[in-house]
Amino acid sequence: MTHVISDELDLFLAHIGRADEVEALTLVRNLLGSGVPGERVLTDLVIPALRTVGERWANGDWSVAREHGASHITGRVVHLIADATPRPRSAARVVVCCAQGDWHGLASTILAALLRVRGIEAMVLPPGTGAGELARVLPDAGADSVAIGCMVSTALPGARAMVEVARRVGVPVLVGGPGFGPDGRWAGLVGANGWAQDARQAADMLASPDWPTITTPAPRLRHLPDAAHDSVGLLRTPLVAAGMAALVPIEGQRSDSTMRDGLVSAVDALAVSLFLDDHVLFVDFTRWFADVLEHRDVKREALAAAYRAFAAQLAHMPRAGSTLTAAGAVL
Ligand code: B12
Structure with a gap:
C-alpha cells in the first residue's frame, strides 16, 4: 500500500503549493475513503509534505506567502483526518x-x-x-x-x-x-x-x-557556570548593530531587514547555546543559517564578519568567545 501515498505526495504538494484547498481536501478525502488509515495519511503524506514545504522555503524556491498558504491548508487537512477517523x-x-x-x-x-x-x-x-x-x-x-x-x-x-x-x-x-x-x-x-x-x-x-x-x-x-546566556540576550540590540556595521565594508553585501532579522536569530541561538552549555546548538544553527543566507545572496564571509564583531563585543565572556570560534570554523 506504500506506493499509494508516495504517488499522491507530489500531487498534494502541487495542490497546497498553489493554495488549492478544495483539491487538497478532496485528495485526502479520497485516500481515507479508499481505506487508507488516518494515521498513515498523517505520517506518510502530511508530515513529508510539510518537510518539503520547509525545504522549498529554506532554499528560496517558495516565498513566505506560498509557505504560509500551504501550511494553512495542511492544517485544514489535519482536522479533516482527525474528524473522519x-x-x-x-x-x-x-x-x-x-x-x-x-x-x-x-x-x-x-x-x-x-x-x-x-x-x-x-x-x-x-x-x-x-x-x-x-x-x-x-x-x-x-x-x-x-x-x-x-x-x-x-x-x-x-x-x-x-x-x-x-x-x-x-x-x-x-x-x-x-x-x-x-x-x-x-x-x-x-x-x-x-x-x-x-x-x-x-x-x-x-x-x-x-x-x-x-x-x-x-x-x-x-551545569551553568555563569550567566552568559542572560547577558547575551540583554546585549542583543548592540550586538546586532555591531554585526550590521561589520557588513558595511563587504562589497555587494546586503544590509537590509533580512540580514538584521538573521542576526537577531543568530544572537538568540548563541544565547540558547550558552544556556545549554553546548556548542553544537550554535554550530548546527550556523551551518543551516549559512545555507539559508546563501540562497538569498548573502556570502558566508558576511556571517563570519558579523560573528567576529559579536566576539569583540563579548570579549569578557570566554564561553561566548569559544562558541563563536567553533561556529566560525564551519563558515
Ligand atoms: C509551517 C512552518 C512554519 C509556520 C508554522 C505555522 C503553524 N501554524 O504551525 C510559521 C510560518 C509560523 C513558521 C515560522 C518559523 N519557522 Co518554520 N516551519 C514550518 C514547516 C514548513 C512545517 C512545520 C510542521 O508543522 N512540521 C510537521 C512536524 C510534525 O514534522 P516533524 O518535525 O518531522 O515532526 C516529527 C517529530 O519531530 C515529532 N514531533 C514534532 N513535534 C512534536 C511534539 C511532541 C510533543 C512530540 C512528542 C513529538 C513531536 O513527531 C513528528 C511526526 O512524526 C517546517 C518544516 C519542517 N521540516 O517541519 C518549518 C521549520 C520548522 N521552520 C523553520 C524556521 C527557521 C522558522 C522561522 C525561524 C522562520 C523565520 N525566519 O521567521 C520561524 C520561527 C518562529 C518561531 N519562533 O517558532 C525551520 C527550522 C530550522 C532550524 N534549524 O531551526 C524549518 C525546519 C524550515 C527549514 N527547512 O528550514 N514555520
Missing part, C-alpha cells in the same frame, strides 16, 4: 502545546490528531500559551501528561520553563520536535521525563504502562 477511547488525557517562543502550532495539531486516532484524549493549547498560562490551565485540565513540541532550538529556555511548571504539579512531560536536537540530546537538560522521535513513538510512549503517572519537580539546572 473513528476514535477508540482510552483513559489517558494529554495537554499538547508548543514550547514558549515556538510558533509551530501545526506540529501540535498533528500530534494531537494522531493521539486522538489512537484513542488518547488530547487538549491542544495554541502557540503563545506560555509557562504562566500552562500553570493556570493544568490544575483543571485533568491531564495525565503534558506533551511539549519544539521545532526551533531558540525556544528551549521556554520549553524548560513549561516543563518546570508541569513537573511542579506532578504531571510528567514528554517532549519532541527537532528543536530538542539530534536524538533529543537537549530533552534531559530541559527536564523532560521522556523524548519521542516521532508522533507514533509519542503515542506508544504515552499509552505504555512504563510511562510515569506522577513525577517529581524537574531537576535543577546545575
